[in-house]
Amino acid sequence: MTFEEAYAYTSHVGSMGSYTKEQLRALWEGMEATNPAFGHMDLIEIGCEYGRSTSLIMQWLCDKAQSDYSLYLIDPFTTGHDVMERCMRNLSHIPVPFVLCKCSSADAYWMINKLTTGNRKFLHIDGDHEPDGLKADCRLYVSELWSGCVVAFHDYGCPGLPHIKPIVDTYTKGWEVVAHRECCYVVRKPYG
Numbered sequence: 001m002t003f004e005e006a007y008a009y010t011s012h013v014g015s016m017g018s019y020t021k022e023q024l025r026a027l028w029e030g031m032e033a034t035n036p037a038f039g040h041m042d043l044i045e046i047g048c049e050y051g052r053s054t055s056l057i058m059q060w061l062c063d064k065a066q067s068d069y070s071l072y073l074i075d076p077f078t079t080g081h082d083v084m085e086r087c088m089r090n091l092s093h094i095p096v097p098f099v100l101c102k103c104s105s106a107d108a109y110w111m112i113n114k115l116t117t118g119n120r121k122f123l124h125i126d127g128d129h130e131p132d133g134l135k136a137d138c139r140l141y142v143s144e145l146w147s148g149c150v151v152a153f154h155d156y157g158c159p160g161l162p163h164i165k166p167i168v169d170t171y172t173k174g175w176e177v178v179a180h181r182e183c184c185y186v187v188r189k190p191y192g
C-alpha cells in the first residue's frame with residue numbers, strides 16, 4: 001500500500017486540524033524506516049483521539065500481515081463524550097488487531113511493560129502536550145527504547161507549543177532524523 005492509498009481513507013478520519021497530509025506523510029515515512037522483517041515488533045501510539053494518525057498506522061500494518069506484530073493504543077478519551085466510540089468506528093474498517101489501553105500513558109506504563117516483548121519498533125507520541133506530560137512520556141517510553149526504534153513526535157516546532165521541541169531534543173539528542181515535515185518529527189535511536 002502506498003501513502004496516497006492509505007491517505008484516501010485517513011483523510012476522512014478526524015480533521016486536518018489534528019494532522020495535516022504532510023505531517024501524515026512524515027509519519028508514514030517513519031514507519032517505512034522501521035525494520036519489520038526482524039522478529040516480533042511492538043508498536044505504540046499515545047494519543048489517538050478520533051483515530052486519524054492511528055488509521056494511517058493500521059493501514060501501514062495491513063501490508064505486514066506476515067509479520068509478527070502487536071499494536072498498542074493509549075488514550076483516556078476524556079476530551080468528549082463520544083470520542084472513543086467515533087475512534088473505534090473509524091478504525092473498525094481496517095482489519096488490523098490492536099490492544100486499547102483506555103487510560104493515561106502513565107497509567108498504561110505497567111500494562112505495556114507486562115504485555116510487550118521489549119522490542120519496540122515504533123512509537124508515536126501525540127498525547128498530553130503539557131510540558132510535564134510530554135516529559136513523563138519521554139521518561140517512561142522514550143528513554144528505555146532499544147537501538148533502532150523509530151519515534152514520531154507530533155507538534156514538534158509548532159509555534160503554539162514552543163516547549164515541545166526543546167523537550168524532544170533533550171531526550172533524542174544525537175538520534176537520526178528519518179522524517180521531518182511541518183511539525184511531525186521522526187527520529188531513530190542510533191545503534192551502538
Ligand SMILES: C[S@@+](CC[C@H](N)C(=O)[O-])C[C@H]1O[C@@H](n2cnc3c(N)ncnc32)[C@H](O)[C@@H]1O
Nearest residue numbers: 018047048049052053075077104105126127128
Ligand atoms: C491531539 S489529540 C491526538 C490526535 C491524534 N493523534 C490524531 O491523529 O488525530 C491528543 C489526544 O491525547 C489524549 N491524551 C491526553 N493526555 C493523555 C495521556 N496522558 N495519555 C494518553 N493520551 C492522552 C487526548 O485524550 C487526545 O485524544
